[in-house]
Amino acid sequence: MIILPRRCWLFVLIFLFSLGGYAQVPTEILFTGSYKQAPLTQVLEEIQAKTPVRFYFKPEWVTNLKVTQSFEREKVTAVVEALLENTDLEAAWYHNYAVMLFPSAAHHPAIVYKDNEGKPLNRLLFGLPKNAQEDKKVVLRGKVTSAKTGEPVVGATVSVPSLAIGDQTDANGEYRLLLPMGEHLVSYKSIELLPEERQVGLYAAGTLNLQLYQSVVALNEVEVRADGMNDRNVNSAQLGMNKLNIGVIRKMPTFMGEVDVVKSVLLLPGVSSVGEGSAGFNVRGGGSDQNLLLMGQIPIYNPSHLFGFFSVFNPDVVKDLTFYRGGIPPKYGGRLSSVLEVQQKEGQNTKLKGNGGVGPITSRLALEGPLFSPKTTFLVAGRASYPNWVLHSLKDKQLSQTHAAFYDGNANVTHIFSPKDKTSFNSYLSHDSFGFTQDSIYSWQNIGASLKHTHSFSEQLVGSLSGVFSKYRFGIQDQDSTNASKFSNGIWSASIKAEGNYDARQHQLGFGAEGSYHTFQPGKLEPASANSGVNPITLTQNQAIEGGIFASDEYTITPQWTVMLGLRYSFYQNRGPGPVYVYAPGQPKQERTITDTLSYGSGEGIAFYHGLEPRVSVKYSITEVNSIKAGYQRMRQYLHLISGAMAVAPIDFWQTSNTHLKPQVADQWSIGYFHNFSGNSIEFSVEPYYKRIQNQLDYKEGAELWLNPTIEADLLPGKGRTYGVEVQLAKKQGDLTGWASYTYSRSEIQVNGTFPEEQVNKGAFYPTNYDKPHTVSIVAAYQLTKRLAFTSNFIYSSGRPTTAPIGLYMVGGVEVPVYGDRNQARIPDYHRLDLSMSIEPNHRKDKKWEGRWSVSVYNVYGRQNAYSVFFRRDVGAPPQGYKLSVVGVPLPSITYDFKF
Incomplete structure (x- = not known):
């Protein structure tokens, strides 16, 4: 028996593998022996x-392996096979009488070769070469x-270049490659x-986990891609x-x-x-409420801090984001225009670590690490603002009396029960307050949790089960001595979702079901x-x-043809308790035309909608x-944001579809041409689209x-249409990276009711409040040295519509x-x-503290962009237009980010 010392192990392996092609198994050698609980050695x-x-x-x-067997002039090959039958070992014969014993691939992920200093080499073996099958x-x-950090790397490219086979790591950092048996060079980027x-000898199914280290030169920092593969777009x-x-x-x-996901x-x-100062965003001519925003799996109903100047997503807990504006997978529903899913980080499992930042308006801190054992990890993060010192220094008297603040917090706990089972808990809390004077305080709050x-x-088959809770509440507190009051509105929801994914080689299958319960509070004044002289008013929930x-x-039909098929069936029921007003037929809906009130009990169905x-x-x-790609999708939206403004504002409220308000339905068609240049380092795409919307609301x-209480009487359903083309050119490699995009987009609506009061612009199509035909965005980053980088953004867009006096x-x-x-x-x-x-700091692997400085200037040339316009008439002159600019000066800032 030869027990290999560390310094000889590599040499013997190389020698034996070099002779592997000439392996012979002795057939005539016999062996006799009898053993009872004898060590295998x-x-x-x-x-x-x-x-x-x-x-x-x-x-x-072979530690702790015992043998209880008897052999009487049996062939040595049969003896070795019998000895290893109930163990985790396999045997391979090399050059007549040399036998290599290996851990079985079914019980051990790989054999790791080491050099003379005991360091792992880049070669691994799964199974035995003798088992290779063509x-x-x-x-x-x-x-x-x-x-x-110990965190999963999402979107990493794992490929075998020689076979042109690759995969992208998913949200858990996991990948899967189906490869022929043999030797392969696997690349991780x-x-x-x-x-x-890693050089892999793959003769049986195996698991290869890998850690990637921080790059000293941070190239491709502004890369935008549809996937992790170089040619995936x-x-x-x-x-x-x-x-x-x-x-x-x-x-x-x-x-x-402040780093901002939404911006x-x-x-x-x-x-x-x-x-500027608007909380939401508009996608392909859709309204702000037509976007589904998910923090992990938690829906966010108001994504803003400080009326839209900051978003609710703390960058210290964000791993990455996936943004769909077309080709939305059927597992998402409930919105017409887009899905923005922000994936949150999980705590790393090696040791306690932290990171944060200090800026002129906000500071933040995050801690993560193992909780009791490496199988359980946690991440907690908090962020707070202190803008009052800036507001109080302003010369404008009204702004100098303004006070504002926000804070938010995230917590995550993840436990791995086994390689097949994992449970994650995520929670979120945010709070804002704002006031122009000390008498009136606006506040809003988001609360959410998921398991x-x-x-x-x-x-091939992976499944998940999730439970989610989300709540949004807005309030106004008026402290005036004679009219002191408290106003509130909001929405809360609870949902459960089961989802599965099955990998069938040419078919990547997904399936599942979900259900939600919503409660809407349109308004309460007390x-x-x-x-106080205020009379209490409470609208029905x-x-x-x-x-x-x-x-x-x-379904990958051939290398040239791939098709993605999806089908979603959705349903919605408005339920009691509550009243439903009946309006006189042949007359416009008004409070004075109400003829009856129908009352529904708790849990009783009021209106039901459904569809494919x-x-x-x-x-x-x-x-x-x-x-060339082409696609079609249908989306249904059962929730409506009632807003008198052009963007999401805290005073807005969510309203259910009911007897009088039908769900919005959108059909979108798109086609695109995609072309890569210079070894996939430059991407070009052009994508026209057309969308038709039913039951889009105006006022x-x-x-x-x-x-x-009769809000449906002031709402007008209409037919919407949006159309346009998106062009993008992106450079992904080199010292200079970035992208430039141009979008031509039109958004129009037609409100043509039965009565003149229910028509807008005499029933003709007219631009929506967020119709902006031309938009140009340019992002460029230049890596001057290993640690010094410059980035710039330029944005241009057409002015949005308004109604002017004539x-x-x-x-x-x-x-x-x-x-x-x-x-x-x-x-x-x-x-x-x-x-x-x-x-950037230097990226030594053993560095205990890293600091990063960022200096930026927002609105460099001080453009006084108009947020809105108003009209005023001076005596003896016609009405004149004036614009309101929210940010009309350059805003410099410096931020220090740190890790430890």
Whole structure:
């Protein structure tokens, strides 16, 4: 028996493998022996003493193995097979009488070769070469994590270049490759991390987990791609999807030093905003409420801090984001325009670590690490603001009396029960307060939590079960002595979702079901003191259940043809208790035309809606570097945001679909051409689209939205249409990286009711409040040195529509303006340049503290962009237009980010 010392192990392995092609198994050698609970090492020593056979293995592989067997002149090959029958070892014969003992691939992920110093080499063996079968394929799977943080690396490329086979790591950092048996060089690459390679002898299914280290030179920092593969934008059937890594987002210029996920989305094609200080964003001409925002799995109903200047997503807990504006998978539903899913980080499992930052307006801190054991990890993060010192220093008297603040917190706990089972708990809390004076305080709050368990049934089938809770509440507190009052509105929801994914080689199958329960509070006003003259008003709460079942299949028909098929069936029921008003037939809906009131009891169904939502996209590859894609999708939206403003505002409220308000339904068609240049380092795409919307809401002239019990009488359903084209050119490699995009987009609505009061602009199509025909975005990053980088953003967009006065008339001696048709005028165009510089730390693997400085200037040339316009008439002159600018000066900031 030969127990290999560390310094000889590598030499013997190389020698034996070099002779592997000439392996012979002795057939005539016989062996006799009888054993009872004898150590396996003793038996092997006796075989070596009585025969010319020699064994090679590591001592830890045979520790505690006992033998109770008898052999009487049996062939030594049969003896070795019998000895290993109930163990985790396999035997391979080399050059007549040399026997290698290996851990079985079914019990050990791989054999790791080491050099003379004991360091792992880049070669691993799964199974034995003697078991190789021509034309048979096996699975290599594993997980890619960051060596620095221990977190899963999402979107990493794992490929075998010689076979042109690859995969992208998922949200858990996991990958799966189906490869023929044999020797393969596997490549691992990811943004900001050093690439790695492993030489793999794959003769059985195996698991290869890998850690990637931080790159000293941070190239490709502003990369925008549809997937982790270099040519995935050409070869995937997915339309209208982008992924952004948090490293990309951190490099972008910031507003007052705060990294912002939502503002990074505004730089993507097809996305716009009505202006600075607006909370939401508009996608392909859709409203702000038509976007589904998910923090993990938690829906966010108001994504803003400080009325839209900051978003609710803390960059310290963000791993990456996936943004769909077309080709939305059927597992998502409930919104018409887009899905923004922000993936949160999980705590790393090696040791306690932290990171944070200090800026002129906000500071933040995050801690993560193992909780009691490496199988349980946690992450907690908090962020707080202190903008009052800036507001109080302003010369404007009204602004100097303004006070504002926000804070938010995230907590995550993840426990791995086994390689097949994992449970994660996520929670979120945020709070804002704002006031122009000390008398009136505006406040709003988001609360959310989710619990998800994931189970791997097999290598092909993975399933998950999730429970989610989310609540949004807005309030106004008026402390005036005579009219002290408290106002509130909000929405809360609870949901459960089961989802599965099955990998059937050419077919990637997904399926699942979900259900939600919603409660809407449209408004409640109550006196805040005994002396208040305010009369209490409470609008009836609305309840609803929403659900859906879905299935999808990504079918690779040939290398040229791929099709993604999806189908979702959704349903919605508005439920009691509550009243439903009956309006007189043949008359417009008004409070005075109510003829009856129907009362429904608790849980009683009021209105029921349902329907199919097909999704399909097809890809045809013209060559290896260019392709054509086409797609269609139908979406249904059962929740409506009632807003008198052009963007999401805290005073807005969510309203259920009911007897009078039907759900919105959108059908979208798109086609695209995709082309890569210079070895996939430059990507070009052009994607036209057309969308048709049913039951899109607008408002009557003079609509009353505040505490209105008959709100449906002031809402007008219409037909919407949006159309346009998105063009993008992205450079992904080199010292200079970035992208430029141009979007032409039109958004129009037609409100043509039965009565004149229910028509807008005489029933003709007119621009929506967020119609912005032209949008240009340019993002560029230049890596000057290993640690010094510069980034710039430039944005241009057409001015949004507004309604302008066209004359005056006299009523009782008072001049009253006459307004023209709705949204036939426009505010001035918007454009802005931002610059930033970042100084990176060196990336030594053993560094205990890292600091990073970022200096940025928002609105470099001080453009006074108009958020809105108003009209005022001076005596003896016609009405004049004036614009309101929220940020009209350059705003410099400096931020210090740190890790430990």
